[in-house]
Structure formats: C-alpha cells, structure tokens
Amino acid sequence: MRDNFQKKVLKNGMTVIFEKRDLPIVSVIFAVKQGGVNEFPEEKGISHYIEHMLYKGTPTRNSKQIAEEIERRGGDLNGFTSEEITAFFCKMPSKYLQVALDVLSDIVKNPLFDEEELEKERKVIFEEIKMYHDSPTRHVFDEIQKALYDGTMDINLAGTIETMNSINREKIVERFNEIYVPENMILCVVGDADFDELCDFVEKNFESKKGKIVKQKFNLKNETKIEKRKGIDQANLVFAYHVGLAREKSSYDAGVLSTLIAEGMSSRLFAEIREKRNLAYAVKGDANINKDFAYNLIYVGTTPEKVEEIKGLILKEFENVGENLEEKELNEIKAQMIGNYYISMEDSQTQMINLLVSEIHGGAENFYKFEENIRNVKLEDVKELALKVKEGYSFFALVPGE
Numbered sequence: 420m421r422d423n424f425q426k427k428v429l430k431n432g433m434t435v436i437f438e439k440r441d442l443p444i445v446s447v448i449f450a451v452k453q454g455g456v457n458e459f460p461e462e463k464g465i466s467h468y469i470e471h472m473l474y475k476g477t478p479t480r481n482s483k484q485i486a487e488e489i490e491r492r493g494g495d496l497n498g499f500t501s502e503e504i505t506a507f508f509c510k511m512p513s514k515y516l517q518v519a520l521d522v523l524s525d526i527v528k529n530p531l532f533d534e535e536e537l538e539k540e541r542k543v544i545f546e547e548i549k550m551y552h553d554s555p556t557r558h559v560f561d562e563i564q565k566a567l568y569d570g571t572m573d574i575n576l577a578g579t580i581e582t583m584n585s586i587n588r589e590k591i592v593e594r595f596n597e598i599y600v601p602e603n604m605i606l607c608v609v610g611d612a613d614f615d616e617l618c619d620f621v622e623k624n625f626e627s628k629k630g631k632i633v634k635q636k637f638n639l640k641n642e643t644k645i646e647k648r649k650g651i652d653q654a655n656l657v658f659a660y661h662v663g664l665a666r667e668k669s670s671y672d673a674g675v676l677s678t679l680i681a682e683g684m685s686s687r688l689f690a691e692i693r694e695k696r697n698l699a700y701a702v703k704g705d706a707n708i709n710k711d712f713a714y715n716l717i718y719v720g721t722t723p724e725k726v727e728e729i730k731g732l733i734l735k736e737f738e739n740v741g742e743n744l745e746e747k748e749l750n751e752i753k754a755q756m757i758g759n760y761y762i763s764m765e766d767s768q769t770q771m772i773n774l775l776v777s778e779i780h781g782g783a784e785n786f787y788k789f790e791e792n793i794r795n796v797k798l799e800d801v802k803e804l805a806l807k808v809k810e811g812y813s814f815f816a817l818v819p820g821e
Contacts, residue, residue, distance in 0.1 A: 444513055449524065457633050559817050
C-alpha cells in the first residue's frame with residue numbers, strides 16, 4: 420500500500436492525500452483541522468453545530484439534493500466531529516468521483532447557514548445531547564474525559580444546552596470563515612482515482628485564503644466519581660489513565676498495554692472478569708491517543724455491588740503486568756496488533772480515515788510505519804507504564820440509585 424501513496428501540499432495551502440486502489444470504488448473526505456479541543460469553553464459545540472449545518476444547503480443545492488446526488492448513485496454520505504477534526508465524506512463507485520468532489524467541495528465552501536434552519540438544527544442537537552446523557556454507556560465515556568481534563572475538554576463535544584443557546588448565526592459564520600480555508604483543510608481519497616486530477620480539482624476550486632485555529636489550554640487531572648441514577652439496573656464504569664501523545668514514541672507502548680489489558684476476548688481483563696469470575700458481560704478497552712491529549716480506558720458493565728471489586732481487579736492486573744509480563748506474551752500482542760492493522764486497511768473508507776487521522780497526528784505517511792513502531796516496543800517500557808497506572812488514574816461509575 421505504501422507504494423501507492425501520494426501526498427502534496429498545494430499552493431493554496433490544502434493538503435491532498437491519496438492511496439491508489441484498483442477496485443471501482445472510491446472514498447473521499449474533506450476535513451478541517453478543528454474540533455472540540457480548539458473551542459472556547461463558552462462556545463463548546465460550535466464545530467459540531469457547523470458540521471450539521473453544512474448539510475443543510477448551498478446556493479445551488481438544498482439538503483435533499485445534497486443527499487440525492489450521492490445516494491442515488493449508490494454512495495454513502497456522512498460526516499463527523501471529533502476533538503481534533505471535523506470531516507465530510509462519502510464512498511461511492513469511482514466512476515462518480517467527480518460528483519463526490521463537486522458535492523463535498525460545495526458544502527465545505529458555500530453553506531447558506533439559513534437562520535430558520537439554524538434554529539431547527541439547534542433543537543436537533545438539544546435532543547442529541549439528551550440522548551447521549553440518557554445512554555449509560557455513552558454517558559460514562561463522556562464523564563471519564565471530564566475526570567481527566569479541565570477547560571474545554573471538561574465539556575461534552577456536542578456542547579451543553581447553555582453553550583448551544585449562546586451560539587448565533589453571526590458567531591457560526593465568523594468561525595466558519597476563520598476555519599474553512601484551504602490551509603486548514605485536507606482532502607483524502609482512497610480508491611480508483613488519479614492523484615494529479617485530484618490536485619488539479621483542488622487548485623481550480625479553492626482559492627488561497629488565510630485562516631486561524633485557536634489552540635486551547637487545558638490541564639491534566641485525575642478524579643474519581645460515582646453517580647447514581649434511577650431507572651437503570653446495571654452499573655457502568657470506566658477506568659482511565661493518561662499516556663503518551665500520538666506524536667511521541669511512548670504512544671505505541673500505550674497501545675500495546677491497552678490491547679494486552681482489555682482489547683478483545685483474549686485480553687487479560689476479559690479472561691479475569693468475565694471468563695473466570697463471571698462478573699460482567701462487557702469488558703472493553705481502548706487507546707484514545709491524539710496529538711494533544713491521550714489516555715487509555717477500560718469499560719465494564721457489572722452488578723452494582725461489584726464495582727469496587729472490579730476496580731480492584733483492574734489495578735491488580737496492571738500490577739501483574741508490571742511485575743510478570745514476559746517477552747513471549749508481548750510478542751503475541753504485537754502480532755495481534757499488526758494483524759489488526761492490516762485488516763483495517765481492507766476497506767477504503769476505513770483506510771481513508773486511518774490516513775486522515777495520521778496526517779492530523781503528524782503525517783499520513785507515518786501510518787505505514789505502524790508495524791515497525793510496534794515491533795520496536797520494548798518489554799521494560801510496557802511494564803514500567805503498567806506499574807505507573809496506580810499512581811494516577813481516573814474512575815467514573817454510573818450506578819442504580821434512588
């Protein structure tokens with residue numbers, strides 16, 4: 420795949436990333452290097468709000484036409500906002516690549532931000548915020564981040580009722596004009612296309628313009644909190660700890676430790692908590708490693724009276740890894756991660772996002788060095804990280820209560 424990769428920063432400032440494939444499918448994404456982590460606390464949710472509004476119409480297409488031009492040709496249209504990125508993408512037969520480029524470039528260049536539609540979408544996002552709160556699993560993932568960071572990272576990505584009410588059309592347009600300029604944007608394409616033609620399209624359709632992205636300050640912290648809620652039967656808990664950032668070598672140590680501890684049915688905690696003790700159905704881990712913040716987490720759904728026992732089992736397992744991990748098991752985890760890496764590349768849309776995220780974290784070309792970086796992880800570094808966990812971690816549990 421590395422041999423089929425091309426990347427160029429164009430004269431107008433936009434970065435174009437491409438991986439060539441022969442199947443008659445193409446995945447296309449336009450993204451801006453702006454997300455929740457760049458927002459002032461009083462406007463948290465504005466990136467997500469803008470993402471919603473870009474599908475609501477341009478001078479030449481209404482929302483229905485935007486969707487129909489992609490979907491009636493067999494394509495899928497979607498978008499997302501994360502703490503680091505706001506993105507708009509589709510996957511479709513490659514013979515319709517020009518349609519994909521035309522539609523996506525139109526929505527990121529020419530949104531109407533109609534006042535009536537803004538008010539309608541504000542109500543939609545209010546319901547989205549409520550939905551996330553009412554879902555126990557989603558709620559604990561949101562709350563664990565608040566237990567790890569202050570500042571803008573202490574507020575949900577979709578914002579709050581208060582912050583969303585403070586965002587008017589003037590503020591939306593101002594922020595859009597600052598952010599949605601070529602020097603802040605990335606076009607990433609994976610599939611049957613031509614790199615030079617992609618670059619030509621961007622040069623012809625995007626004029627060079629200066630913008631800005633605000634870098635917010637936030638501090639790391641560790642907190643433990645138990646929240647009670649009526650109407651639920653299961654306790655949902657998350658255990659998390661800070662690790663190395665994506666731009667640091669230690670981020671690979673963190674990924675290995677996360678996989679070993681709680682990712683998959685063969686992980687240590689799945690075996691200990693579910694298979695051996697039958698204390699939970701769901702035992703999951705994840706490494707949330709980004710350019711400016713990074714943490715590993717473990718989620719467990721369990722009986723309320725077992726919350727403290729499971730917390731103790733988690734801490735004990737990190738101690739076991741720190742004291743007893745051997746090279747043989749470490750090499751097995753490395754092989755697992757490398758295998759997962761290659762499997763993730765199979766789907767063009769997944770690979771498109773892989774390359775986009777890698778570009779945000781320092782360079783799309785670094786994605787192809789993943790196997791080398793994992794093989795270079797040292798036993799003593801993983802053991803040292805595991806032993807450090809007990810010195811500083813965050814814990815959040817949502818439990819049944821009156």
